[in-house]
Amino acid sequence: SAVISQKPSRDICQRGTSLTIQCQVDSQVTMMFWYRQQPGQSLTLIATANQGSEATYESGFVIDKFPISRPNLTFSTLTVSNMSPEDSSIYLCSVSDRSGGAFFGQGTRLTVV
Amino acid sequence: GENVEQHPSTLSVQEGDSAVIKCTYSDSASNYFPWYKQELGKRPQLIIDIRSNVGEKKDQRIAVTLNKTAKHFSLHITETQPEDSAVYFCAARGNAGKSTFGDGTTLTVKP
Numbered sequence: 001s002a003v004i005s006q007k008p009s010r011d012i013c014q015r016g017t018s019l020t021i022q023c024q025v026d027s028q029v030t031m032m033f034w035y036r037q038q039p040g041q042s043l044t045l046i047a048t049a050n051q052g053s054e055a056t057y058e059s060g061f062v063i064d065k066f067p068i069s070r071p072n073l074t075f076s077t078l079t080v081s082n083m084s085p086e087d088s089s090i091y092l093c094s095v096s097d098r099s100g101g102a103f104f105g106q107g108t109r110l111t112v113v
Numbered sequence: 114g115e116n117v118e119q120h121p122s123t124l125s126v127q128e129g130d131s132a133v134i135k136c137t138y139s140d141s142a143s144n145y146f147p148w149y150k151q152e153l154g155k156r157p158q159l160i161i162d163i164r165s166n167v168g169e170k171k172d173q174r175i176a177v178t179l180n181k182t183a184k185h186f187s188l189h190i191t192e193t194q195p196e197d198s199a200v201y202f203c204a205a206r207g208n209a210g211k212s213t214f215g216d217g218t219t220l221t222v223k224p
Contacts, residue, residue, distance in 0.1 A: 001159075031210040042202060043157070043214045059114075092156065101147035101159040102204075102212055 002027050002095050006105030013083055013112050020079045021108045023093030028073035033094040033102070034066070043092065049076040083112045115140040117205050119215025126193050127223050134218045136203035137185040143205040146179060146186045147212070151200045160201075161188070193222045 003026040013019050023032065032049040047068055048056040055068035070076040080087055088111050096102040116139040126132050138146075144165040149157035163170045163177045163186065170177050174193075179186040190197055200219050204212040 033211060042216045045211055045213070048209075048211055096206075096210060096212075101145075101149075101162050102157075103159065104156040106156050 001100075001103050002029060004093060004095060004103060004105040006093050006108060008108055009106060010109040011111070013110065015084050015112055017083055018079055018081045019083065019110060020077050021091055021093070023076045023078075023105050025074045025095055029095040030073070031096050032070060032076045033096075034068060034076070034078045035092045035094055035104075037090045037092060037107070039089075046078070046091075049078075080110065083110075085112045088112045115143055115205055115207065115213040117203060117213050117215045119203050119218060121218060122216065123219045123221070125221045125223065128193060128195060130193055132190045132193055132197070132220055132222075134188045134201055134203070134220075135185060136187070136205075136215050137183075138205040138213075139184065140205065140207060141184065142207045144208070145206040146177070147204050147206070148175075148177060148188050149202045149204065149214075151202065151217075153199075157202060190220075193220075195222050195224050198222045 005024045007022050034046040035043040037043050045058045046061045049068050049070040051070045067079045091108045093105040094102045119136045147162035148160050150160045151157040161172050161175050161177050163179050174191050176189045198221050200217045202217050203215040206212045
């Protein structure tokens with residue numbers, strides 16, 4: 001399985017600011033995804049990070065709020081922009097290949113004050 | 114899009130008993146069904162999976178069954194131990210590679 005490093009592990013941010021989360025994988029992977037998990041709830045897919053092209057966003061998530069970069073097959077970033085307290089959550093990057101399940105980074109616990 | 118329903122939301126069993134968690138999915142194109150265990154404060158971890166061309170898969174104390182016709186799949190844990198206590202998520206995935214997760218089941222194994 002891939003080793004995924006995600007950082008920061010946690011942050012406390014002021015409302016109106018932005019935070020960029022980084023995800024580094026130790027091997028090239030085709031698919032990378034960004035999820036949000038609010039306390040006590042399930043995982044909700046934000047977007048699929050596409051290498052070399054714009055990310056594909058799920059319903060309810062937009063590029064202006066959650067811009068994503070994926071410059072190569074081992075790295076991606078998710079930015080949470082113009083944050084409000086409602087953005088407080090755990091953000092997880094995930095990778096998978098066509099033959100296997102998803103593997104997750106350790107998550108970024110974001111608190112917006 | 115895909116919709117995954119998971120039941121029960123909470124499950125409490127005595128150590129040594131069996132636990133069963135059930136999920137249904139809506140998209141007949143889904144062909145891969147993983148199960149994840151998430152301990153408090155940690156990331157979800159893949160524990161077992163099943164593909165649409167298989168009806169059952171076992172790995173020691175855990176097993177998963179799939180009924181494609183009825184669009185449901187289940188996780189079975191036998192001889193439960195306190196360390197099995199966690200939140201379990203089912204998921205369904207199609208060829209696009211993205212997974213839709215169930216709402217989770219909080220399993221408590223009482224010693």
